[in-house]
Amino acid sequence: MAKVEELGAAVATARRLAEDVLAPRAAAVDAERRWPAEGVAALRAELGGLVVPESCGGMGHGLLAVAQVGEATGRSCASTSLCFGMHLVASAVIAAKATGDQRSRYLKSIAAGEHLTTLALSEPGTGGEFWISRTEMTTHDDDLRLTGAKSFVTNGGHADSYVVSTVAADTEALPGQFSCVVVDRDTPGLVWGAPWQGMGMRGNASGGLTLDAAVVPRSRLLGEEGDEIWYVFNVVAPFFLMAMAGTYLGVSAAALEEARRHVLGRQYAHSGADLAANPLVQHRLGTMWARVERTRRLVYQAALEAEAGGPEALLGLCSAKAEVAETAERVINDALTLTGGIGYAQDGPLHRHLRDARAAHVMAPLTDTLRTWTGRALLGRPLLGD
Incomplete structure (x- = not known):
């Protein structure tokens, strides 16, 4: 019961x-x-340690x-929610197998609300297969x-650390030996590209990052x-899908409430x-509520x-993001219908919600990928490959 009450306090x-x-x-x-x-x-100051273990001073959720x-x-703001959500995902990744040094260096400061982290996994040319890395890691x-390039790095240039995916390039390394490394923001060799300009989610600072022979201690592995x-x-997929x-x-x-207030x-x-x-109007609004509520459940x-x-964890996680992407798009469109010309105004909140919501389909794993993974899981087939 105590943990439920703590969760209620965090949500409040x-x-x-x-x-x-x-x-x-x-x-x-x-x-x-x-x-x-x-x-x-x-959010970082009061909830930054949401998923950090209690042993490190976090909330342990x-x-x-x-x-x-x-x-x-x-x-209230999808861009801010995405930025903070990526911090939570990266925090969970660091915590999953953290060494004593990593707990002291990263998790305690994250729990104290003093450190913002994020992911740097996606790369140019890999499409939605964000788990494939061509950023090379060699041992010295x-x-x-680390040498390579990352794309769509949320909080790019603003986070204190980045969870970077790599592939081993040492001559004796196994082919396709992918690893994760924490890279601090002040590491020499980090070069940020021009900010990405999106139709929606405009505040997430999702830039490109070049790692030009960036050197980090082996303790960051x-x-x-x-x-x-x-x-x-x-770790990444479950926490990202839920975020x-x-x-x-x-x-x-928010779109449902905009429509209700207008009516x-x-x-x-x-x-x-x-x-x-x-x-x-009553029928349409009732249908919208039911669509949001069943997706929430x-x-x-x-x-x-x-x-x-x-x-059924895998089925639920994959379906949750896929369903909510379709729900957001459908509910916002219905809200625009109910609010007419007033809601369609370019500077109105529904305009922002519609542009932000469209990104839910294209953020990997893509909606189509998630539907396919769900089907493959139901048929007892591996998610990747045949």
Whole structure:
């Protein structure tokens, strides 16, 4: 019961920060395409250690907390929610097999709200297969040298550390030996490219990163060499899927509320009748609510099933992000129909929600990939390959 109460307190904190800090800045973050420094700082200070083990001073929460906090923040600003969600995913990766040095150097400062981390996995030319790395890692005495390029690095240039995927390039290394390394922001050899300009999610600072023979101590290696695939499917995927599902669930809920408020406040000028009295409007709004609510229950149940190691965890996790991507798009479109020309205004919140929501389909794993993985799991086939 204590842990449930702690989770409730964490979600309440997320809702407070979303309303007080994120919401007032959301439109400007989008319009100015700026990284949401104030929102991220507020979330990091109070919830930065959400998934860090209690032994390191963190809150020790898991997937359900990530989903519920993501929903709270996604309601107010999807860009900020994505930025903080990536911090939570990377924190979970660092914590999964952390050494004593990594616990002291990273996890304790993350738990104290003093350190922002993120992922740097995706690379140019690999499409949605973000687990494939061509960034080379070679060993030099007690150091590791990293050479390669990363794309779509959320919080790029703003985070204090980056979880980077690599492939061993030493002559004696096994082919395709992928590993994960933590790279500090001040490491020589990190070169940031021009900021990515997206249709939506404009505040996530998703830039490209070149690692030009960047040298890090071997102590920054996460787990053992060759552990990257384990990290991707046991930590990165579950936490990322829940962070994104929560965020876009929040976007869906925000669009539903925009539509409800509009309907309650509108009257027909020629007759004085309330728009809320229209049976077709009532039917459409009721359908929207049911769509959001059933998706919410899928997301939360998927998180609980995965935390318990249940037999349908993979099915739930994959389906959660796929379903919420389709729900967000459908609910926002319905909200635009209900709000008419007022909702369609370019500077209105629904305009931002629609652009932000479209990204849910293209953020790897893609919606089509997740549907395929679900089918393969149901048929007892491996997710990758034949």
